[in-house]
Structure formats: structure tokens, C-alpha cells
Amino acid sequence: MSDTILEMRGITKTFPGVKALEDVNLEVRRGEIHAICGENGAGKSTLMKVLSGVYPHGTYEGDILLEGEPVRFSSINDSEANGVVIIHQELALVPHLSIAENMYLGNERRGRGGLIDWHRTNRDATELMDRVGLHELPVTKIGHVGVGKQQLVEIAKALSKDVRLLILDEPTAALNDNDSEHLLGLLRQLRDQGVTCIMISHKLGEIADIADRTTIIRDGRTIETLDMSEADATQDRIIRGMVGRDMEHRYPERDAHVGEEMLRVESWRVHHPTQADRVVIEDASFSVRAGEVVGIAGLMGAGRTELMMSIFGRSYGRGISGRVLKQGQEVDVSTVSRAIGHGIAYATEDRKAYGLNLIDDVRHNTSAAGLDQLSRFGWVNGLEELKVAQDYRRDLNTRTPSVLNSVGKLSGGNQQKVVLAKWLFTDPDVLILDEPTRGIDVGAKYEIYTIINRMVAAGKAVVVISSELPELLGISDRIYTLAFGRITGELPVAEATQERLMSLMTMDKEGAAR
Amino acid sequence: MTGTLNLKELLTSNIRQSGILLALVVIVAFFSVLHPSFLTPGNLTNIVLQYSYILILAIGMIIVIIGGHIDLSVGSLVALTGATAAVVSIRNGMPWWVGVLAALAVGVLAGCWQGLWVAYVGIPAFIVTLAGMLIFRGLTFQVLDNVSLSPFGGTYYQIANGFQNGILGGYGVDVFTLVIFAVAVLGYAVNAWRQRRAAVAYEQEVGALPLFVLKIVAVGAVVMWFGFQLAQSRGLPNVLILLAVLILIYGLVTQKTVFGRNVYAIGGNLTAAKLSGVKVKKVNFLIFVNMGLLSGIAGVVFSSRMNGAQPGAGNMFELDAIAACFIGGAAVTGGVGRVTGAMIGGLIMAVMSNGMQLMGAEQSTQQLIKGLVLLLAVAFDVYNKRRAGN
Numbered sequence: 009m010s011d012t013i014l015e016m017r018g019i020t021k022t023f024p025g026v027k028a029l030e031d032v033n034l035e036v037r038r039g040e041i042h043a044i045c046g047e048n049g050a051g052k053s054t055l056m057k058v059l060s061g062v063y064p065h066g067t068y069e070g071d072i073l074l075e076g077e078p079v080r081f082s083s084i085n086d087s088e089a090n091g092v093v094i095i096h097q098e099l100a101l102v103p104h105l106s107i108a109e110n111m112y113l114g115n116e117r118r119g120r121g122g123l124i125d126w127h128r129t130n131r132d133a134t135e136l137m138d139r140v141g142l143h144e145l146p147v148t149k150i151g152h153v154g155v156g157k158q159q160l161v162e163i164a165k166a167l168s169k170d171v172r173l174l175i176l177d178e179p180t181a182a183l184n185d186n187d188s189e190h191l192l193g194l195l196r197q198l199r200d201q202g203v204t205c206i207m208i209s210h211k212l213g214e215i216a217d218i219a220d221r222t223t224i225i226r227d228g229r230t231i232e233t234l235d236m237s238e239a240d241a242t243q244d245r246i247i248r249g250m251v252g253r254d255m256e257h258r259y260p261e262r263d264a265h266v267g268e269e270m271l272r273v274e275s276w277r278v279h280h281p282t283q284a285d286r287v288v289i290e291d292a293s294f295s296v297r298a299g300e301v302v303g304i305a306g307l308m309g310a311g312r313t314e315l316m317m318s319i320f321g322r323s324y325g326r327g328i329s330g331r332v333l334k335q336g337q338e339v340d341v342s343t344v345s346r347a348i349g350h351g352i353a354y355a356t357e358d359r360k361a362y363g364l365n366l367i368d369d370v371r372h373n374t375s376a377a378g379l380d381q382l383s384r385f386g387w388v389n390g391l392e393e394l395k396v397a398q399d400y401r402r403d404l405n406t407r408t409p410s411v412l413n414s415v416g417k418l419s420g421g422n423q424q425k426v427v428l429a430k431w432l433f434t435d436p437d438v439l440i441l442d443e444p445t446r447g448i449d450v451g452a453k454y455e456i457y458t459i460i461n462r463m464v465a466a467g468k469a470v471v472v473i474s475s476e477l478p479e480l481l482g483i484s485d486r487i488y489t490l491a492f493g494r495i496t497g498e499l500p501v502a503e504a505t506q507e508r509l510m511s512l513m514t515m516d517k518e519g520a521a522r
Numbered sequence: 523m524t525g526t527l528n529l530k531e532l533l534t535s536n537i538r539q540s541g542i543l544l545a546l547v548v549i550v551a552f553f554s555v556l557h558p559s560f561l562t563p564g565n566l567t568n569i570v571l572q573y574s575y576i577l578i579l580a581i582g583m584i585i586v587i588i589g590g591h592i593d594l595s596v597g598s599l600v601a602l603t604g605a606t607a608a609v610v611s612i613r614n615g616m617p618w619w620v621g622v623l624a625a626l627a628v629g630v631l632a633g634c635w636q637g638l639w640v641a642y643v644g645i646p647a648f649i650v651t652l653a654g655m656l657i658f659r660g661l662t663f664q665v666l667d668n669v670s671l672s673p674f675g676g677t678y679y680q681i682a683n684g685f686q687n688g689i690l691g692g693y694g695v696d697v698f699t700l701v702i703f704a705v706a707v708l709g710y711a712v713n714a715w716r717q718r719r720a721a722v723a724y725e726q727e728v729g730a731l732p733l734f735v736l737k738i739v740a741v742g743a744v745v746m747w748f749g750f751q752l753a754q755s756r757g758l759p760n761v762l763i764l765l766a767v768l769i770l771i772y773g774l775v776t777q778k779t780v781f782g783r784n785v786y787a788i789g790g791n792l793t794a795a796k797l798s799g800v801k802v803k804k805v806n807f808l809i810f811v812n813m814g815l816l817s818g819i820a821g822v823v824f825s826s827r828m829n830g831a832q833p834g835a836g837n838m839f840e841l842d843a844i845a846a847c848f849i850g851g852a853a854v855t856g857g858v859g860r861v862t863g864a865m866i867g868g869l870i871m872a873v874m875s876n877g878m879q880l881m882g883a884e885q886s887t888q889q890l891i892k893g894l895v896l897l898l899a900v901a902f903d904v905y906n907k908r909r910a911g912n
Contacts, residue, residue, distance in 0.1 A: 323797060345799040354797065362797055365790035367857050376787055377798040383780050390778060394724050410727065430798070 012076070013038040013204050014059075014173060019070035021054055021063065028054045029068070029228045036173070041195060041205045043219035043236075045212070046250050047449035051228040052208045056175050059206075060094040061087040074173075091172030095162045097181060103151030107142075108133035110150050111165045136164040140194055154309075156187025163194065167203075174198070175206045180214060181447060184307040184475070185510075192218050210449070212243045224249035250450060259482030260454065262461045266485060267298035268335070270469035271352070271438045276330035278311075278318040278493075288314050288325055289493045296438065296469040301460060303484030303501075304473040305509050311493040312473045313357055316440050320354035321347040334437070348377060353436035355427050357443035357473070359420075363427045366416035370408055371397035373415050373426050378433040400429035404459060421452025428459060439463060440471045445479065457483055477506045491515045541902065542850060542866050549870060553877035560880055563755035566748065571682065571827065573872035574761040575600065575820040577865060579843035580850075581772045582816035584864035587847050588776070589809045590789040590856025591640065591647035595632075595654030596817045596843060600836030601662040603629045603821030608671040608831035611678060618678035625825075626818040632658060633814020634807075641806035655840070663833045672830025680760065682827035687757025696753040703749030706766070707742040714738055761823055768819075773861045785809060789856030845892070846871055849899040870895070 014036040021029040029051045036042045046052050057063050059072065061081030072079050074090060081087040084094075101110050108130045117132060119125030133146040142160040144153055150161065159179060166174055176195075180188040195205055195218060209215055215222055216236065224231040224246060231249045234241040247258075278289035289311050296302040306312045317324035319332060321344030332341050334350050341347040347354075356362040364373050374397040375382055382393050397411040406425040408418055415426055424444060431439060441460070445453040460483060464470055474480050480487055487504050489497040489512035497512035553560045579596050586593045603625040611621030632654070639650040673679070690697040714734075721728050728734070752758060776782040784805045787795040796802050820839075825831045850867025852859030871892060878888045 320797075321799075343799075344797060345801065348799045356797060361791075362793045365787055365794055365857065367790050367853075368786065372783065372786070375783075376794070376800075379780050379783060386779050386781060388778055388780055388783060391720050391724050394726065398725065412726075 011038045012036070013074070014206075015071075015073040015076075016055070016059065017071045017073070019055065019058055019068060019072075021051075021058055021068040027228060029058070032070075032225065032228070032230050034223055034230065035233070036204060036206060037221070039199055039202055039204055040220040041199055041207060041218055043215040043222040044206060044208050044225060045210070045215060045222060045246060046225035047451060050225045050250070050449075052225055053177060054228075055225070056094060056177060056206070056208065059087070060084055060092055060175060062094075088169055091170055092175070093166040093169055093171045093173070094175040095159075095166060095177065095179065097177045099155075099158050099162055101150050101158055101161065103149070105150060106147045107137070107144060107150055107153070107161055108146035110161060111136065111146075111168055113165075115168065132168070133164070136167050137161075139167060140164045141190065154187070156183050156190070159183065159187070159191060160194070163198075171203060173204050173206065175208075177208045178210065178447075179207065180209070180211060184309065186307065188214070210447070212246055215246070216241075216243060222246065226250060247450060258450075258454070259479075260458050260461055262464070262483075264299065264485050265465075266300045267467065269295055270298045270300075270335060271296050272333040272336075273319060274331040274333070276315065276319070277328065278314060278325040279327035281325050284327065287493065289318065292330075292490075292493075292495050294488050294495060294498075296471055298437075298467050298469050299464050300486065301464055301470045301472060301484045303480035303487040304471060304490060305477060305480055305487055305513055306473075306490030307513050310490040310513065312490050313442055314493075315490070316354055316442060316471070316473065319347075320344065320352060320440065323354075348434055348436075351435070351437035352440070353377075353431035353434055353438070354440040355431050355442060355444065357446060359423050359427050363430075364415050364423060367414060370401065370406070370411040370413060370415055370418075370426055374400055374411070374429045374433060377430050378435075381433070396433060397429075400433065404429055405455060419448075419452075421448035421455070424448055424452070424456060425459075428456070432463070436468065438469045438471070440473075442473045443475065444472065445474070445476070453479075477509055480509070481506065489513050489515075541906075542863065542870065542899070545899070546866055546870050546873065549873050549877070553873065553880070557877065557880045560877060561751075563751040565876070565880070566751045567755045567759060569872050569876050570752075570759055570762050570765075572876065573868065574682070574759075574765055575824045575827070576839060576842045576846065576872070577765055577868045578768060578816055578820040578823060579839060580846040580864040580868045581768055581861055582813040583840075583843040584847045584850070584852060584859050584861055585772070585776065585782075585785055586647070586809055586813050587844070587852045588789045588856060588859045589785045589806065590792070591806070591809065592844065593636075593647065593651045593654075593810070593813050594840050595636065595651040595658055596813065596820070597836040597839035597841075598655045598658035598662065599629060599632050599814065599817035600821040600824055600839055601831070601833065602632065602658045602665065603818040604825030604828075604835055605662045605665045605671070605831040605833070607678070607822055607825055608674070609665055611674060612671045612830075618674070618676060621674075621678060622681075622822050625822050626815060629814045629816075629818020629821065630811060631814070632817070633811040636814070637807035637810030640810055641803045647810075662835075666831060666833050668833060670830055670832045672828075674826060674829050678826055679829050680826075681764075682761050682823045683829075684760045685757040686760065686763070687753075692753070694754065695750070696757040699753040699758040700746075700749055702758060703746055707745050710745075711738050711742065764819075764823070768816075769861060769865060776861055781805065781808065786857055789858075791857070842871060843868075845896045849896060851903060853903075854900075867899075870899075 012035055016032065016034040019029050019032040032055055034055070044052050058068050061083050064082040065080035079090060102113065111133050112129055116124050117129040119128065130146040137144065137146065140160045140163050142157055142164065144157065150158060179191055183191060192214065199205060207219065219236050221233055221235050223233045226249065272295040274293045276289055276292040277287065280286035280288050292315055304312050314324050318328050319341060322328055322342055323344060331338055333339065339350045341350060341352060360366060365376065371394055375393050379388060382389050382396065394411065401408065401411055404425045406422050408422060415423060418426070444456050460470055472480065472483065481501060481504060484501050487499050487501060487509065488495050489509055491513055496515045499508065559565055583593060583596065606628045607621035607625040610616050610624045611618055636650050636654050639645045640647045686698060687696040690701065718728055718734060784795065784800045787798065787800055788802055788805055792802065824835060828835065846868035847859060847864045849870055850859065850863030852864065874892060874895065875888060878891065
């Protein structure tokens, strides 16, 4: 038997009008962690769907060889029966069911008479949870554990199916650094136990950290496969392969012209929306000046989004106290429309769930927060609206055939541009961007940074929340760190390093209180 | 990016709307072949008179459904508002217009009541209006003391049964009716032309000019033919004027006002709407107030047509109105739908009912077939959406 567990040869997949994959080759060795990277839309997910039988045999050209044997999967069940299990980016778990129930969903442990044997289910689940280092009761509802642990449940579920080849689509995209670290450790451990992993990831640091080999895909073609132990397998080389050009500057240059104070928040305190006695944000104070980019760093659960959303029209939490000052004057931001009226805009971290009406077109989404400017006596000037949408499409270089196309069909980066257009059209003085580059590719990220720079150059104040420290360091003038709902530090970017930020972000509760 | 679209692109870009329009044409053709009297002036007039109140309800219902809600209470509310008018004008002998105003006021009040629960207390509309269905029915029985009231007579009776004709004379063909229809077609053509010019000025893709002209001529011909049929019968029904005005108003309200845009935004993505500064509670409240008002109008039209009020009036009207919306392309999850779509959906239901009655089909067969049509229409929609999704 060869040490090649999987070979995909000359895979070509066409959708009506589009060639998504063209002559893609992938060879995965037994017991390795094989990373696949490429820009959004490069064809990574399509390739994995071909592999896992989502696109059944016959809808693509080319061959798949598993353990040297040609295989023809006609459904996901088929591929899973052969030990190929895929874990999607959006986890497929039922929130109201327990961990054990989720783990054996569709694969129930049956006892006598076809009834479910709950004792066996829970015992087997506990065993698998031990294997992935998840310490919860098997009867805990899945909705009550965090995203990081849910990810572990998915992996445990895969292990219950005797997985030989585990495919993970951006497994750490929604995880904080601790959870990511744990997950990557687990993948290493599984590799040592003989499970081969294919991992799609945007996080190059992570790939350098964990992958044995990396295949780069661009525009539906394989560019190259790098052996990560070689000296020339650098992040820059991967980026070059992904975007097809040199990316000397990942962050555009900018001359900072910081002006007067634009927004100041004092002694901000927020309670949890349902658990009234739980304080989520405690005594937070910060400020941002005109022409300044302020970064907010913090681990998942530190309260970054909660802080900003509670300021933006009390969209989060209850029992909110504290003062918000705009250019020195205290302002009332107790509803979203008042906050918008005072020139504050908040672009959400979850653009699909909270930012866009996916079934509507680009035009209506662009004007969604600024209809007042387009209407008189309640009547919308539809043609003016069209013009505004087209202007922003041109301005932000949004790639869509027409502004009358549905937003749901755009790529992540272009959707993000529509969200930005929506808020730019309200002409805000303070723009709060929550994870503005999450899940979008390197090229589109650069464009988003450029837009941010243009806004501060126009004298606006920008607050950026980001989980990626290099990004914060690359674009901010000043960075606040948050831990356990408190602001634990404030650093000018010149004094900030990833290590210093991380130590402030991981300050324990007592340290944070001081 | 100025460009023109050919016929195929035009049809496929709006497959929903063109699909149901095609279905309506097929059904009309089907019945006119099977039954010679289907397309006669008298029967066409009848279709308008018989289903006007369902179409009025469907106008309000489509807004409710676009907002992501449902209203099960409109049938009972039609009964309650009709009963109110009857109590005011028949039992207490007040003038006809006091009865109309009282009915509309009760409709608006009932809408406020339901809107309060849905928007400000946060109870799902399904529950609130299910309760409303029972409450309003109960109130109807109480208001009427369990008996029917009739007749209205006079002007009130003319609302749903009267016609405008003979004003300009004519020999067997009413000239006034033709003039009104001609003005409507002309207005439609001028408006379409202005929209097209503006779209070109704003660099939008438009259909090729011959196709545009063809569409105007086709629509104009169908409408004028319909007007000619009415003119040969009893002239222009009052309810048709009312319906046309309502369709025009609500077409504009849904497409051109901030309120209409907010309804689509709420139905499409509630959280995104909230975070964009839409006053969600106020909009939801208004949606139900408006539904109450339109139920009041439908109540007046229905009681006028029946020339009296019955405790059991309006039974199952809500289901016909809801079916009209879904056949007309509304989405169960909200955010999608148009007044014109709901009207075409309502006409499909109307034409089918009328056609089957002419053919002497049993009530049971009629229900069965209408149910299947609803199911097929939505299945067609879902199929289309899935294909477009790939």
C-alpha cells in the first residue's frame, strides 16, 4: 500500500456559465495535515464538495482515488461510509438537542426493538468527548456550550463514524485564540493516531504552525503544493501563490492627521440582556479622535461587540449606564435612529445575520439606513436611490453585474462593501467596524483597508474591532485591549506588539479590575 | 451600463411574475373553451362583483405577509365591521355614510388592538390573529344579537351593486366606461414611458424598444377589451373603481414610500432592519392598523353586496386572501411579494371558482382543486428558487 491516502486527478467542475474547477490535482499522504488555501471563490469549497459527494459522481470530470482505489461517491452518506467526513464552516448542530444526541444524530445507537439506547449513547459520547478533550456532560444542550466546544463536538461526531480522512472547512474562523490553540493541538494528536486531515484555512500563521504540506488554489486551478518543512515555504510565498502577485504591503500606507476628539464614552456599564445581575461591560471609558483609527483588541467573549452594540442604540444588553459625548457634548444614543442621527454608524461582525437583507438587491441594501435622505414626506425618490447605489458601487469597486442584483449572491468581500456603502451613505462622523475583514480574501481585505484610510483622511473617526492582531497593528493609530468586559490597556501603535497586546487581553479578572 | 434586454431575459429576470400571469391566461383560456358563457360581458362583470372583497383583503394581507406576519382574523373582522354598519344604519336608522365610517373606525380599532399585541408586546401574529378570529366572531354575534340584519337599501346597497353608466350615453355600449378605461390605459402608457426614460437616464438596463411597445399595446388591448365587455353589460361597477384606486395607492405605498421599504426590510431581515435604524415596532403596528382598515372596507363592500349583515359572514375569507398572496409569489418567510402579484393570485382563485361554478362543479370539487392549485403554485416557486440558487 502506498503512503498516499487520497489522490484527486484532473478534477474539472463546471456550473452553468462558470468553470469553478479546472484540471485540479490534489495528493494527500497518509497521516498528514494538508492545508488548502486560496482566495474566496478560488474553488476550495467546491473541491471539497466534489470529494465528499455533495456534488455526486458524474457531475464533474476527473478521478478520485482513495487508498489507490477509484471511488465514485453519489452522496455524503457514501463518502462517510468510506471514512471521508467533512465538517463545514457553518456547524450543523441542533441547538436544543444534547451533545450526545447531536453526536449520534442520524446514526443513533439502537437497542432492543429499534429504540434508542440512551445509556449506550451517553457512554459512547463521553468516551469520544474524552478523546477530543471536551469536558462537558453528554446531556448538556449544545446551545449552552460555546462555538469552540461545538467544533469539538463536530470532530467527536466525525470520530464516531470511524473517520480516515477528516476535512475541515475553516475550523478556527469563529474561534478565539485559546480555542483555536486547543483545536490545532487536537488535530496534531489525531494525526499521531493516524487520522489524515485536510484543512481549508485563511489564517496563514495557523497553516505555518500546523500543516505538513499546503496546496494553493487560485481561480479554480492548483498552483503548487508546498512542503512546509522546506525553508522557502514562507507566508509570503503562499500569499504570492494565492493572489498571483506580490503583496509587499499587506496594509496600505497612511499619513495620520489626528484632529479633535470626536467621541468619548465614560464609565460605560452594561448588564446581560437575560441574566439581569450579570455585568458584561464594567466601567469602560475610551475615546476616538477625528482622523484616527482606534483598534479594539480582545478575545472572544471579552465584550468587544457587546460594548459597541450597547453604545449603538442600546442594541445589546439592559441596565446600561454611562455617558456618551460627541465633540464634547453629551448625546442621547438610546435608539438606533438617534445614534445614526448623531453621526454614529456600526457595521456588524455578522453581515449575513445582522447586516444585510440577503433576498433584496444591492440598491435597497445600500439605502437601508439612509432612506431619510432620499425621501420627502415619506416618499422615496427611487431614481436618486439608484444613482446613490451606483455611485457607491463605483466608488468602492463592488463587483456585481448590476445594483439590482440580490446581495445574497455576492461574495463575502463584496457583501462587506455593500455594508460599508450603507453606513457611508449615512455620512457618519464615527464609524465602528466590527470584524470588517472576517471571512474575506486577501485582495478584498486590502481594498477594505484602503476604504478605511480614505474615511479617516476625510476627517472621520474609525473604530475597528478585530481578532487578527497583525491587522490591528497594521491599520490602527491606537489600540485598546478588552478582557472580561473591562478595558485593560491602551497603547499607541508604535508601542504595541502582538505579545504586549496578548498579555493585556489575557489579563485575569483580578488584574482586569485593577 | 446602459443596455437592453431581449424577451427571454425579460421573462427569466421576473420568472415569478410572468409565471403566474401565464397561469392566469391559461386558466382563462381553459374555461372559455370549456364553457361558452365564461367570457361573456355579464359573467366578467360577475367575477369582479363576486371577488372584489377578497382582492381588497389580499391587498392588506400581502403587506402583512411581506412583513413576515400572517393575519387569520380578517374573515371575522369583515363580519364585525359589516355588522357595525348594519347596526348603525339599519337598526338605528342613521345615514348610510355614518354606517360606512363606523365600520371603518371599528376596523382601524381592531387593527390597533392586534398591532399592539404583535408590535409592542411581541406575541407572534399567528397567535394574536387566531385569538382575534375568535374574539371578532364572538363580538359579531353579540352586536347582531345572533340574528341577521337587512336590508341596507339605497346608497349603501349601491356601493357593491351599483354601476356608473349612461353618463355619456351610447347605444348598447356605455361610452363613459370606455372613456375611463381609455384614460387608464393612456395613464399607464405615459407612466411606463416616463419610467423607461428615467431608467435610461440613470444608466439602467431596459427592455428593447419594440418589446416595450408590444407590452404596452398588449396590456392596453386586454384592458380595453375587458372595458368593452363591461360597457356592453351594465357599465363600470363601483367596486371596480374602488379596487382600482386601492391597487394604485397600495402599489405606490409598497414600492415608493419609506413605510413600504421598511416593511420589506423587516420581513427580509429583522435584525438588520433594527440595526439600520428602522422603527420596527411602529412599522409592525401600522401594518396591522392598515389591515384593519382594509378589512373594514371589505366589510362594507361585502355587507353591501349581501344587502345585510349575517353573524356568519366572511367565513374563511382569510384563507382565500392568504392563498391569493402565496399564489401571487409571496414568500412564507417574508420580505418578498407585490400587490400586483397578490391581485393576479386573487384573480386566479376568482376565475377558477367562477369557472367551476359555471361548469356546475360541486363545492367539494372546487375546494379540492383550489387547494391543489395553491400547493402547485408554491411548489413551482420553491422549485424555481432552488434552481436559481445553484
